[in-house]
Amino acid sequence: MIVVNTETVPGCRIVELKGMVQGNTVRAKHAGRDIAAGLKNLIGGELKGYTELLTESRREAVSRMMAQAEALGANAILNVRFSTSAVTAGASEIMAYGTAAVVEAEA
Amino acid sequence: MGEEEAIGGVAAFVVYVALPAAALLLWWALGRSQERRHLRDLAAREAALRGVLVTDLRGFPGADPACPPPELVCGEAAIASDGFKSWVFGLRNLFGGESKSFTALFERARREAVARMAEAARARGFDAVCNVRFSTVDIGGNASGAGKKAMPMAVCTVSGTAYRRLSAAR
Numbered sequence: 001m002i003v004v005n006t007e008t009v010p011g012c013r014i015v016e017l018k019g020m021v022q023g024n025t026v027r028a029k030h031a032g033r034d035i036a037a038g039l040k041n042l043i044g045g046e047l048k049g050y051t052e053l054l055t056e057s058r059r060e061a062v063s064r065m066m067a068q069a070e071a072l073g074a075n076a077i078l079n080v081r082f083s084t085s086a087v088t089a090g091a092s093e094i095m096a097y098g099t100a101a102v103v104e105a106e107a
Numbered sequence: 108m109g110e111e112e113a114i115g116g117v118a119a120f121v122v123y124v125a126l127p128a129a130a131l132l133l134w135w136a137l138g139r140s141q142e143r144r145h146l147r148d149l150a151a152r153e154a155a156l157r158g159v160l161v162t163d164l165r166g167f168p169g170a171d172p173a174c175p176p177p178e179l180v181c182g183e184a185a186i187a188s189d190g191f192k193s194w195v196f197g198l199r200n201l202f203g204g205e206s207k208s209f210t211a212l213f214e215r216a217r218r219e220a221v222a223r224m225a226e227a228a229r230a231r232g233f234d235a236v237c238n239v240r241f242s243t244v245d246i247g248g249n250a251s252g253a254g255k256k257a258m259p260m261a262v263c264t265v266s267g268t269a270y271r272r273l274s275a276a277r
Contacts, residue, residue, distance in 0.1 A: 003179040004268040006238045010170040010177065037187070041258050044138035044189030046145070046219075050246045054183035054264060062179070080179055082242055082266060089248025089256045 001066055002076040002103065009076065012103040018072040023064025024095035026087055027057045034090040061096040074100035131191050138189030145215055152222050159225045160235040160272065167237055167270050174271035180236060181266045182224030185246060186216040188259040216261035228269035239267040
């Protein structure tokens with residue numbers, strides 16, 4: 001599956017649009033990681049637990065979006081965008097959305 | 108009576124002045140060493156990434172028409188403030204104006220996220236990323252009313268499309 005955040009794919013033409021697909025997830029790290037992050041906020045440095053949380057959330061949201069596109073019979077998702085919501089300290093919602101399409105290589 | 112007063116005075120000085128000052132000094136030293144280490148690391152990785160063209164253009168500048176299908180690449184970074192920066196920011200908030208230390212903190216988070224995205228592109232055999240978009244996430248709970256549990260931090264997420272350029276365009 002071709003997943004891009006552009007409206008076109010070089011060397012490919014759009015055969016059919018299948019409509020918008022989306023995937024979201026709300027995730028949190030266990031309380032120990034939150035306490036560690038609280039301490040890290042005194043001494044500085046990267047909050048690895050939260051970076052990990054973002055990476056996992058984004059992967060999950062994208063894979064759910066891809067599953068929807070697959071179910072529609074698409075082989076590409078164009079113009080992917082991410083959106084987030086504030087849930088509470090230590091948690092986040094990430095939503096990925098895009099347009100499912102069928103593309104084929106230009107002759 | 109005089110002795111008791113002297114002990115009380117020393118105790119008050121220790122609790123209200125010496126301890127907070129020592130904590131601030133410690134946080135400042137730790138925060139500064141973390142920041143310097145991060146900036147050194149970023150400079151080295153960005154130098155190694157010079158061959159990867161990163162743009163926020165919607166097209167594919169210099170794309171090789173025969174290149175493999177482009178791919179979505181992302182990067183994310185959550186960088187903590189430190190006790191000293193947060194305390195200084197408290198003062199800054201009182202008087203108004205730019206907070207240079209927090210401006211620098213957000214810049215570090217953005218550079219880190221972009222470097223990770225460019226590294227992901229390079230690891231998959233691409234040499235350019237276009238249509239870069241920045242976004243943020245409120246993990247610290249600063250917008251969700253977490254109150255005292257809210258944590259000051261710079262969070263940056265970035266996404267783009269990785270592709271390969273013509274060798275002549277490199």
